[in-house]
Amino acid sequence: EEGPIKVGVLHSLSGTMAISETALKDTVEMLIEKQNAEGGLLGRELEAVVVDPASNWPLFAEKARELLAQEEVDVIFGNWTSVSRKSVLPVVEELNGLLFYPVQYEGEESSENVFYTGAAPNQQAIPAVDYLMNEIGVERWVLAGTDYVYPRTTNKILETYLMDQGVAKEDIMINYTPFGHSDWQNIVSDIKDFGSAGKKTAVVSTINGDANVPFYRELGNQGISSTDIPVVAFSVGEQELSGIDTGPLVGHLAAWNYFMSVDSDANYDFIDEWIEYTGDETAVTNDPMEAHYIGFNMWVKAVQKAETTDVDAVKDAIIGVTVPNLTGGYATMMPNHHITKPVLIGEIQDNGQFAVVWETPSTVAGDAWSDYLPGSRDLIADWRAPMRCGNYNVKEGECGASAGEQAKAAE
Amino acid sequence: MSIPRWLTFFLMVLLMTTAGTVSAQQQDQTPEALLEQLADASPRDTEAAIKAIATSGHERARAWLEAYGNNRISQVEATGRIVIVLNNRGRDWEVADALTGENLGEMSRRDLDRIAINNAVRRQLAGVLAMLDLFAKDVAVREAAALDLLGKVDDAIVEEVTARIEEEPDAGVRNRLEEALAIYQVEEQGSLDAIEVLSGSLHPRARAALNSAVASEDPARKAAAEQALASIQQKLRLNNAAETLYFGLSLGSVLVLAAIGLAITFGVMGVINMAHGELIMLGAYTTWGMQQLLPGQPGLALILSIPAGFLVAALAGIAIERSVIQFLKGRPLETLLATFGVSLILQQLVRTVISPLNRTVVTPEWMSGSLVINDALSLTLNRMYVIGFALLVFTALMLIMRRTRLGLEVRAVTQNRAMARSMGIKATRVDIMTFALGSGVAGLAGVALSQLTNVGPNLGQNYIIDSFMVVVFGGVGNLWGTLVAGLTLGTINQLLEPWAGAVLAKIIVLVFIILFIQKRPKGLFPQKGRAAEG
Amino acid sequence: MPNESLMLQIEKLNQYYGESHTLWDLDLDVPQGQCTCVMGRNGVGKTTLMKCIMGEETVADGSIRFADDVELTKQPLEQRARLGIGYVPQGRQIFPLLTVEENLRTGLASRGDGRKTIPERVYELFPVLKEMKNRRGGDLSGGQQQQLAIGRALVLEPRLLILDEPGEGIQPNIVTQIGEVIRRLIAEDGLTVLLVEQKLPFARKFADSFAIIDRGRRMAEGEIAELSDELIKQYLTV
Amino acid sequence: MSIMTELAARDRVFNFLTPTDSPVDVRHGPILYLEDVNVSFDGFRAINNLNLTIDDGELRCIIGPNGAGKTTMMDIITGKTAPDTGSVWFGSRHNLLTMSEPDIASLGIGRKFQKPTVFEALTVFENLELAMAADKRVFPTLTAQMKPKHRERIEEVLETINLQDLRDRPAGILSHGQKQWLEIGMLLMQKPRLLLVDEPVAGMTEQEMERTAELLTSLAGKQSVVVVEHDMGFVRSIARKVTVLHQGSVLAEGSMDQVSNDPEVIKVYLGEEA
Amino acid sequence: MWLTRPLQERSTQLFLGILFFALIVVTVLHLALPEGNPLHVSAYTVTLLGKYLCYALLAVAVDLVWGYLGILSLGHGAFFALGGYAMGMYLMRQIGDRGTYGDPILPDFMVFLNWQELPWYWYGFDMAWFAFAMVLLAPGALALVFGWLAFRSRVTGVYLSIITQALTFALMLAFFRNEMGFGGNNGLTDFRDILGFNLRTDATRLGLFIATGIALAIGYVVCRGIVTSKLGRVSVACRDAEARTRFLGYRVERVQLFVFVVSAMLAGVAGALYVPQVGIINPSEFSPIFSIEIVVWVALGGRATLYGAVIGAILVNYAKTVFTGVMPDAWLFALGALFVLVTVFLPQGIAGLLRKRRKSTDDGSGPSESSSTSEATA
Numbered sequence A: 001e002e003g004p005i006k007v008g009v010l011h012s013l014s015g016t017m018a019i020s021e022t023a024l025k026d027t028v029e030m031l032i033e034k035q036n037a038e039g040g041l042l043g044r045e046l047e048a049v050v051v052d053p054a055s056n057w058p059l060f061a062e063k064a065r066e067l068l069a070q071e072e073v074d075v076i077f078g079n080w081t082s083v084s085r086k087s088v089l090p091v092v093e094e095l096n097g098l099l100f101y102p103v104q105y106e107g108e109e110s111s112e113n114v115f116y117t118g119a120a121p122n123q124q125a126i127p128a129v130d131y132l133m134n135e136i137g138v139e140r141w142v143l144a145g146t147d148y149v150y151p152r153t154t155n156k157i158l159e160t161y162l163m164d165q166g167v168a169k170e171d172i173m174i175n176y177t178p179f180g181h182s183d184w185q186n187i188v189s190d191i192k193d194f195g196s197a198g199k200k201t202a203v204v205s206t207i208n209g210d211a212n213v214p215f216y217r218e219l220g221n222q223g224i225s226s227t228d229i230p231v232v233a234f235s236v237g238e239q240e241l242s243g244i245d246t247g248p249l250v251g252h253l254a255a256w257n258y259f260m261s262v263d264s265d266a267n268y269d270f271i272d273e274w275i276e277y278t279g280d281e282t283a284v285t286n287d288p289m290e291a292h293y294i295g296f297n298m299w300v301k302a303v304q305k306a307e308t309t310d311v312d313a314v315k316d317a318i319i320g321v322t323v324p325n326l327t328g329g330y331a332t333m334m335p336n337h338h339i340t341k342p343v344l345i346g347e348i349q350d351n352g353q354f355a356v357v358w359e360t361p362s363t364v365a366g367d368a369w370s371d372y373l374p375g376s377r378d379l380i381a382d383w384r385a386p387m388r389c390g391n392y393n394v395k396e397g398e399c400g401a402s403a404g405e406q407a408k409a410a411e
Numbered sequence B: 001m002s003i004p005r006w007l008t009f010f011l012m013v014l015l016m017t018t019a020g021t022v023s024a025q026q027q028d029q030t031p032e033a034l035l036e037q038l039a040d041a042s043p044r045d046t047e048a049a050i051k052a053i054a055t056s057g058h059e060r061a062r063a064w065l066e067a068y069g070n071n072r073i074s075q076v077e078a079t080g081r082i083v084i085v086l087n088n089r090g091r092d093w094e095v096a097d098a099l100t101g102e103n104l105g106e107m108s109r110r111d112l113d114r115i116a117i118n119n120a121v122r123r124q125l126a127g128v129l130a131m132l133d134l135f136a137k138d139v140a141v142r143e144a145a146a147l148d149l150l151g152k153v154d155d156a157i158v159e160e161v162t163a164r165i166e167e168e169p170d171a172g173v174r175n176r177l178e179e180a181l182a183i184y185q186v187e188e189q190g191s192l193d194a195i196e197v198l199s200g201s202l203h204p205r206a207r208a209a210l211n212s213a214v215a216s217e218d219p220a221r222k223a224a225a226e227q228a229l230a231s232i233q234q235k236l237r238l239n240n241a242a243e244t245l246y247f248g249l250s251l252g253s254v255l256v257l258a259a260i261g262l263a264i265t266f267g268v269m270g271v272i273n274m275a276h277g278e279l280i281m282l283g284a285y286t287t288w289g290m291q292q293l294l295p296g297q298p299g300l301a302l303i304l305s306i307p308a309g310f311l312v313a314a315l316a317g318i319a320i321e322r323s324v325i326q327f328l329k330g331r332p333l334e335t336l337l338a339t340f341g342v343s344l345i346l347q348q349l350v351r352t353v354i355s356p357l358n359r360t361v362v363t364p365e366w367m368s369g370s371l372v373i374n375d376a377l378s379l380t381l382n383r384m385y386v387i388g389f390a391l392l393v394f395t396a397l398m399l400i401m402r403r404t405r406l407g408l409e410v411r412a413v414t415q416n417r418a419m420a421r422s423m424g425i426k427a428t429r430v431d432i433m434t435f436a437l438g439s440g441v442a443g444l445a446g447v448a449l450s451q452l453t454n455v456g457p458n459l460g461q462n463y464i465i466d467s468f469m470v471v472v473f474g475g476v477g478n479l480w481g482t483l484v485a486g487l488t489l490g491t492i493n494q495l496l497e498p499w500a501g502a503v504l505a506k507i508i509v510l511v512f513i514i515l516f517i518q519k520r521p522k523g524l525f526p527q528k529g530r531a532a533e534g
Numbered sequence C: 001m002p003n004e005s006l007m008l009q010i011e012k013l014n015q016y017y018g019e020s021h022t023l024w025d026l027d028l029d030v031p032q033g034q035c036t037c038v039m040g041r042n043g044v045g046k047t048t049l050m051k052c053i054m055g056e057e058t059v060a061d062g063s064i065r066f067a068d069d070v071e072l073t074k075q076p077l078e079q080r081a082r083l084g085i086g087y088v089p090q091g092r093q094i095f096p097l098l099t100v101e102e103n104l105r106t107g108l109a110s111r112g113d114g115r116k117t118i119p120e121r122v123y124e125l126f127p128v129l130k131e132m133k134n135r136r137g138g139d140l141s142g143g144q145q146q147q148l149a150i151g152r153a154l155v156l157e158p159r160l161l162i163l164d165e166p167g168e169g170i171q172p173n174i175v176t177q178i179g180e181v182i183r184r185l186i187a188e189d190g191l192t193v194l195l196v197e198q199k200l201p202f203a204r205k206f207a208d209s210f211a212i213i214d215r216g217r218r219m220a221e222g223e224i225a226e227l228s229d230e231l232i233k234q235y236l237t238v
Numbered sequence D: 001m002s003i004m005t006e007l008a009a010r011d012r013v014f015n016f017l018t019p020t021d022s023p024v025d026v027r028h029g030p031i032l033y034l035e036d037v038n039v040s041f042d043g044f045r046a047i048n049n050l051n052l053t054i055d056d057g058e059l060r061c062i063i064g065p066n067g068a069g070k071t072t073m074m075d076i077i078t079g080k081t082a083p084d085t086g087s088v089w090f091g092s093r094h095n096l097l098t099m100s101e102p103d104i105a106s107l108g109i110g111r112k113f114q115k116p117t118v119f120e121a122l123t124v125f126e127n128l129e130l131a132m133a134a135d136k137r138v139f140p141t142l143t144a145q146m147k148p149k150h151r152e153r154i155e156e157v158l159e160t161i162n163l164q165d166l167r168d169r170p171a172g173i174l175s176h177g178q179k180q181w182l183e184i185g186m187l188l189m190q191k192p193r194l195l196l197v198d199e200p201v202a203g204m205t206e207q208e209m210e211r212t213a214e215l216l217t218s219l220a221g222k223q224s225v226v227v228v229e230h231d232m233g234f235v236r237s238i239a240r241k242v243t244v245l246h247q248g249s250v251l252a253e254g255s256m257d258q259v260s261n262d263p264e265v266i267k268v269y270l271g272e273e274a
Numbered sequence E: 001m002w003l004t005r006p007l008q009e010r011s012t013q014l015f016l017g018i019l020f021f022a023l024i025v026v027t028v029l030h031l032a033l034p035e036g037n038p039l040h041v042s043a044y045t046v047t048l049l050g051k052y053l054c055y056a057l058l059a060v061a062v063d064l065v066w067g068y069l070g071i072l073s074l075g076h077g078a079f080f081a082l083g084g085y086a087m088g089m090y091l092m093r094q095i096g097d098r099g100t101y102g103d104p105i106l107p108d109f110m111v112f113l114n115w116q117e118l119p120w121y122w123y124g125f126d127m128a129w130f131a132f133a134m135v136l137l138a139p140g141a142l143a144l145v146f147g148w149l150a151f152r153s154r155v156t157g158v159y160l161s162i163i164t165q166a167l168t169f170a171l172m173l174a175f176f177r178n179e180m181g182f183g184g185n186n187g188l189t190d191f192r193d194i195l196g197f198n199l200r201t202d203a204t205r206l207g208l209f210i211a212t213g214i215a216l217a218i219g220y221v222v223c224r225g226i227v228t229s230k231l232g233r234v235s236v237a238c239r240d241a242e243a244r245t246r247f248l249g250y251r252v253e254r255v256q257l258f259v260f261v262v263s264a265m266l267a268g269v270a271g272a273l274y275v276p277q278v279g280i281i282n283p284s285e286f287s288p289i290f291s292i293e294i295v296v297w298v299a300l301g302g303r304a305t306l307y308g309a310v311i312g313a314i315l316v317n318y319a320k321t322v323f324t325g326v327m328p329d330a331w332l333f334a335l336g337a338l339f340v341l342v343t344v345f346l347p348q349g350i351a352g353l354l355r356k357r358r359k360s361t362d363d364g365s366g367p368s369e370s371s372s373t374s375e376a377t378a
């Protein structure tokens, strides 16, 4: 095959998600530029094909189809929200494409065509809760989230997990708010109340996107400091913080697999490149960007290994591929299409960065199916031959229908 | 700075309480060694290291601890020198030598190792610092320190706190200290007297302590604690009601602010201005811009943003009016289409020119925190200002519409343009001025909102629907209606929220609007009579 | 007639509504200090002519000279009121949601003297307006609205008053009163009146001269006394 | 009687719904009956203990000063305004106060408004078509077809109101007087039992007034007509019985001569010379 | 009959002619030409066109109520989405035990959230006839209840517009709630087949495209039938002078209700056809901004013309597709500018432009298309 290798970039550049996704588009473009500067891939140039699905979920599917069917891209990097991934999923499966999905998500999914380079719940939520429980001594929990699948699932998993750990039901408060919720007065006041029951209390926040700014502001104004009731967030990264006056937030926590403040040479190099690429001295990096960095390098390595960009070959080649991550360790693509990641807990600082306060001793492999949900306890995913199954039921010893069908279709 | 006498005293106290952990030898440590110890300490040892610094009597000890608490202590990788980070933004940080305070200029972040701190340590640190503050001259500082100590008293400092109660001249501070002590006593010793002390307290920590006492085995303690809690609960209910009301008013005033400009451009002029949200956004970005222009003076910048935000949005409004709306006279519905286009353009403009990311708008000192009525009821200051601001803007607007010719002329022009012109009213000028006024007020709303929520390209989108809802609910063309509607909807929402949850509360409010309009098809304050039917 | 005494001199006026030609080469002189009555059947273009003078409709060509020196066709609409032309349109066109007083106050905008209050004379003429000062214009009865429209035009203290069927819907004694007021204003203030009227008795009684329009053309003009039955038969009956 | 048979014949448009055969019960005399009606707006009494009776087939003129309450009275009859107290009966069977505007209209009360209101976007022809007496419910309207006899009827009225040439032009472009005629035309199309005509000749020439007068007099007898007008010449030419309203109640009633010589009427309404 | 009348009309014949011609051309180009051929219409394009046609039908529905009845509905997205959900529920049930968790009855998201049994309102959706009936009935019933309340109390103008907006907003929030049992934010997705045809084959896609074209044709004829009937003229009368219409004996609220319900049902059909083609239905279709966008399509195409609505919907969405592809960073500028320019320079929308053309060429007075002078918000 001649001509450039096409890399599809499927991130919203307008609409509500543009805030988060624009930087990811730039990241992929930067990585491509760098790869080209290093001589391309298999002797061919890489070319980014950027489209704007405009934060519109059906449009994601349409654009994915456009990328795969019209533009015939060899791989897609894209999506942020779960719903956009769910929307795209049937398309990549049908047209047998490759999708690298860089954001932490609720798990409960493993597709043959999708590689999940963000964290699964066991790579973010559970370690964070462990930290709070063991290191801070938290006994009472507020699980606050935006009302959609990721928080719902995460909270469900956490609830089960906490109860397994002996936390009483009345020590868990669950609260959901709509997207973009901006009036937190009542909820923060409730949290304050909940926290005055005599047990150390913490908030586990899966509050999404824009809603965080007013939330943290309200926390600050109602005088809830991190020493009283710490908040550990799973969706607040450097980029979100860059829009917040972080003064009052110092000490609140976030759990990620990467922080910009991580002290490693790979990271510093990446930051330097990023700042140079964007031309903005204040530009920040964040976890999903690292996920793209890892995903991109894994794909490159897999293509080199397979010596072709052919999707099936790459799919087979990529399992087991190991590349360095930005925190000084390595990430490996697991057979369930999730990767290994370290889990870091960081505290917000007044400069909008996180200071790492805790870290898992070794990397954690992502679980496609949670051990804490009844429906998925017995499921595993393994895309190697001969199993080739995204939801193999170990108890019944058979592959779930849909995946079985796909496997058949693939042969 | 000489070592105050109290510090020696404090030192002794600490020595006594932590006897054995801090050996005499550590006393003589050089400052370098003290910092070294902090830098090298494993999580378990940090406590000792902090105490060592606190008791060292070094003149910079406090500065170190504060810097440490703020995550500002780092070690230069190559030399092992301990530095205090003065500015930690960007890739190169400005640092000063911890020992001498000498400014060492900028240093790449790569070359620095941060000395880690976490919340647990920070808590201890806060206790230690608060103890230090208890000796301050300023009563306010002492009071704050005492308040800070609530729930932070532990075995290490209990004696000292007890001692301070004796010495403390100020009654308020003394009460606080007693409360702090009582919390400790309730939690650790289950003292009945202490429960008594706490029974009037509204502070959440006190309640926490009492709650823990309720869980106790001892029936007497349990009963006493329950009784204390019950009396607190009583007071709390009242306070909660007041708080909810305040929340309602505050949400309401946000709605009013967002909608009031629209009440002019849409309500009075009849332009379905879909770009209203983006005009609000411009006001918010003006605030951000002002703060960028005046770094370090967020308060001044905010105040200057009020005229600036008005001006920027008003100019944008004039531009919209001149370039689009003037061509749509007599076609009000089409203004929807055009201004929708304008709104898309403005949004993307901000994304392209400034950034798709949210911008940081700093809340000035005097606007952050809250006005403490009592321990259970404190009114957040930023929202209080917003309520006041909303009322101010409303009054000013009301005066303009009532007292100046503009108010009369704009109504005449919208009701019958040709006739108004036949009466000699300069309709074009009236249009420009009114639209500018409405837009400017939207800008003011933006300035206020920048203190409450995100300043980003989506800001406007989040308020446009609510704004229309408020204007229409109040009755189109009626400014009072907008005020009442905004406050009503805000309050209803906040009243519902505690029991219905945020989502359901919002749904109920929307359904309420739908049903209410059935009852009053022309809003809260309808135009009655023949005139309205036309 | 000497030229100086013309308040309005219309020459070869043509007007179109889209493609339909409504006024054809129309000439009309309105002498100063007199009441000129324009007559004609329904739909011949009387109102259109008035709108052209006020500027609510644009003319295709022709000229309208006001008080000898101003070419009205070149003036924007607002300016014409400021020159001293008061207009009482057909169908009243009051501002329905403004109160009676506010309706009247709109007329203050174009007064040269910057006066801020409504001339007492208006209330004297139409006491009902004072009585209903705070009622909304749209709530008034038809005749009250008509009175309001006339009052509003008088607030400007115009030099030229254009009345398009002013008596419509007004009770007889007030119609007479309006006629008398017109005469009084002409006599006292030297007002010029351009009147559109279908009712012959009224025209005969209060107008000085007449002009008859048919299908957009001026067919006849002259002193009111010259308005013969023949003309009436020819142009005013169906 | 025939209603029952009609009810049985469900396949046809109910005749009793078409106004000409409306089951208005006029056996006891009056077709319209207002008793002790009061209306006030924000404390202002627009109608004040009004009592009025219109006989079947009568042509009644109502005059009175501006603001006397004439239009308000029509508003009450047609259901636009609800009175504070009082009763309004159409024939002896229908209590108009309990009915909605369309119900009242389909009973056979037609109205011409003081300020001509026509459907500006529709053509003159379509305006008349909509006014035509027919089953006005949704589905019959949807499936309605223009029959030749309907077309003839419209043409006839077009001729009466002299708007043949403008039949396909939107009514919005009509001059004031032309709109007046169109409204009258719409009223004719409706074939109501009772016509309420508010200032029909405002803006008409002398000659047109005569035609209108002829038209209204020819209707009387078959239909009942209530005319409100300020043009005394016109009123005189058609009037049999005249009612004078003042401040919301009847000031005088009688023949034109009686009324026009009544000093009260002269004082508040006619002025010295009438 | 009122439905056949439009068929005799030149403009409708022209419209249907163009539509069917386009359907046939696309089908032929898709089936007959090999993939490499530059004229080949790919499956991607077919689906895209299918989506445009759904939007066109939706726009026609909105134009019916806005253009002819004067009701500016800012909530028509709700009916579209309800139709879509009805179809989505059917498609979900068709997945059967092929879902990730293999539950024969419960859709994946319910298993996922620990639901034990199917909520009652999901019953019956496994049967095509029931689901398809619901496509009409669900939006129709909502429109009936909502319209009955609103029109009975004579809510008009902006008040009506805003409560329609409140309606769709409330529904959006409700459907976002996971407790509602409609999949929350993720909505319904991962469909397999429809009426036994695999949704992931090109043939099914082509079939859906053609079905949408036919639905649009029928919808257009229905709307045209209504507006050319006497009822259509009554609608215009209601639009321009509601009170006056009442005095002629028409029950304005019933006319409004009837037209509104018909329009809602058409919107529901559009939504139902949309869902299998784009592969997902989620609460964002309820978002007020989407409903406003629909109105914008209609205004851009030309209000009160029906075919204008079709043109507007197709044009705007085509522009979106093109712009988001060729200038992903700046497409909003282009789209925004398009809206502004059309409003300022083409007061009657694109249809107005066409009409002017036609007028100047043959000067025949076409069907009495009403150009509104008074607006609903006046």
Ligand SMILES: Nc1ncnc2c1ncn2[C@@H]1O[C@H](COP(=O)(O)OP(=O)(O)OP(=O)(O)O)[C@@H](O)[C@H]1O
Binding pocket: C017, C018, C020, C022, C040, C041, C042, C043, C044, C045, C046, C047, C048, C049, C090, D172, D173, D174, D175, D176, D177, D178, D203
């Ligand atoms: N906006 C318009 N567009 C097109 N034609 C119009 C418009 N306004 C008026 N016309 C037509 O122009 C002609 C003159 O109208 P105009 O209103 O000037 O009549 P008029 O002499 O004042 O009649 P009347 O005595 O009834 O008031 C009429 O035939 C009318 O139909």
Ligand SMILES: Nc1ncnc2c1ncn2[C@@H]1O[C@H](COP(=O)(O)OP(=O)(O)OP(=O)(O)O)[C@@H](O)[C@H]1O
Binding pocket: B528, B529, B530, B531, C135, C139, C140, C141, C142, C143, C144, C169, D041, D042, D044, D045, D046, D064, D065, D066, D067, D068, D069, D070, D071, D072, D073, D114
């Ligand atoms: N909605 C209202 N609010 C206040 N006043 C009103 C309202 N409607 C009518 N009026 C008053 O009621 C009185 C009666 O009005 P109406 O229109 O019935 O008079 P009319 O007899 O028809 O007069 P005209 O001969 O001038 O048409 C008037 O004084 C009017 O101002």
Ligand SMILES: [Mg+2]
Binding pocket: C046, C047, C048, C090, D175, D176, D177
């Ligand atoms: Mg006229």
Ligand SMILES: [Mg+2]
Binding pocket: C141, C142, C143, D070, D071, D072, D114, D198
């Ligand atoms: Mg009247």
